[in-house]
Amino acid sequence: MSQQEIKIDWLGKMAFKAGVNGHEIILDAVPGVGGENRGPRPKPLAMVALAGCTGMDVVSILRKMKVEPDSFSVKVVGDLTEEHPMRYTAMHVIYEFRGKELPMEKLEKAVSLSEERYCGISATYKKAMAITSEIRILED
Amino acid sequence: MSQQEIKIDWLGKMAFKAGVNGHEIILDAVPGVGGENRGPRPKPLAMVALAGCTGMDVVSILRKMKVEPDSFSVKVVGDLTEEHPMRYTAMHVIYEFRGKELPMEKLEKAVSLSEERYCGISATYKKAMAITSEIRILED
Numbered sequence: 277m278s279q280q281e282i283k284i285d286w287l288g289k290m291a292f293k294a295g296v297n298g299h300e301i302i303l304d305a306v307p308g309v310g311g312e313n314r315g316p317r318p319k320p321l322a323m324v325a326l327a328g329c330t331g332m333d334v335v336s337i338l339r340k341m342k343v344e345p346d347s348f349s350v351k352v353v354g355d356l357t358e359e360h361p362m363r364y365t366a367m368h369v370i371y372e373f374r375g376k377e378l379p380m381e382k383l384e385k386a387v388s389l390s391e392e393r394y395c396g397i398s399a400t401y402k403k404a405m406a407i408t409s410e411i412r413i414l415e416d
Numbered sequence: 417m418s419q420q421e422i423k424i425d426w427l428g429k430m431a432f433k434a435g436v437n438g439h440e441i442i443l444d445a446v447p448g449v450g451g452e453n454r455g456p457r458p459k460p461l462a463m464v465a466l467a468g469c470t471g472m473d474v475v476s477i478l479r480k481m482k483v484e485p486d487s488f489s490v491k492v493v494g495d496l497t498e499e500h501p502m503r504y505t506a507m508h509v510i511y512e513f514r515g516k517e518l519p520m521e522k523l524e525k526a527v528s529l530s531e532e533r534y535c536g537i538s539a540t541y542k543k544a545m546a547i548t549s550e551i552r553i554l555e556d
Contacts, residue, residue: 277495277496277497277498277505278495278496278498278502279493279494279495279496280459280460280463280493280494280496281463281491281492281493281494282460282463282464282467282491282492283467283489283490283491283492284464284467284468284471284489284490285487285488285489286471286475286485286487286488286489290472290475290476292467292468292471292472292490294464294467294468296456296457296460296461296464297453297456297457297460298453298456299455299456301441301456301464303464303468303471303472305472309476310476310479313437313438315439316436316437316438316439316441317436317437317468318464318465318466318467318468318469318471318472318537319420319465319468319469319536319537320420320422320436320437320465321436321461321462321464321465321468322461322462322465322466322537322540323420323421323422324422324424324434324436324441324443324458324461325458325459325460325461325462325465326458326462327422327423327424327432327434327458328424328432328434328443328457328458328459328461329458329459331424331426331432331443331458332430332432332443332445332458335426335430336430336449336450339450345426347425347426348425348426349423349424349425349426350423350424350432351421351422351423352421352422352423353419353420353421354419354420354421355417355418355419356417356418356419356420356536357417357536358417358418360533360534360536361533361534361535361536361538361539362418362536363536363537363539363540364536364540365417393500393501394500394501395501396459396496396497396500396501396502396503396504397458397459397462397503398501399501399503400462400503400504400544400545401544402544403543403544403545404540404541404542404543404544405540405543
């Protein structure tokens with residue numbers, strides 16, 4: 277077992293400054309609940325963690341396969357309950373590649389290796405909800 | 417059910433730019449795995465989501481209770497497996513307040529309301545791992 281630690285410091289009103297790997301992120305709420313929108317809401321960062329984790333896996337695996345897309349994005353769409361506590365019940369990951377003649381089977385292999393073997397956030401969240409995905413190729 | 421969406425765009429090498437609630441966060445890996453440390457690693461953002469979610473709840477509930485600490489921080493310590501996929505198996509939340517004669521029972525009530533009723537991230541993660549917490553008061 278290894279351990280990781282993060283810390284957030286209150287800045288007044290609803291804002292917090294997070295320290296993560298030596299970098300700072302400001303979190304804030306919307307004005308309607310007393311915030312000033314100085315930074316993102318904290319909850320969607322759970323989806324950013326998933327997108328970044330699997331996105332870095334895929335980039336890294338594709339490099340080893342000598343596949344380099346012109347562009348690559350990862351979207352995550354999360355379903356939330358309407359009642360408090362408003363928790364995530366599902367996340368859908370959309371891998372979107374742009375490039376000429378990208379080999380679909382290699383993209384699928386890279387995504388599958390991340391989902392099944394490498395992405396620790398996907399492995400964590402799978403225990404709490406359904407994680408699904410799709411691959412889209414946009415032609416240049 | 418409601419839905420939320422985030423997107424990250426690849427910036428080359430291991431870096432991605434995340435768009436969250438109209439704000440940007442750069443994610444990057446360390447040089448050892450091809451990154452340039454332009455931003456935090458994605459995985460610990462899962463802990464920032466938890467800290468921020470419950471931290472905002474607590475600030476908001478304490479305000480209604482007319483309790484205002486001089487300072488307030490939330491730390492999250494996460495346990496990770498050593499083997500791939502390196503997933504979180506537990507998170508411990510440390511609520512750290514500084515102030516004169518802070519009423520412990522109100523701090524406990526605010527934390528408990530967040531943990532049990534309001535924090536959607538806590539409610540999500542509880543299905544995947546053990547979430548524990550403690551309150552520390554630092555005297556001025």
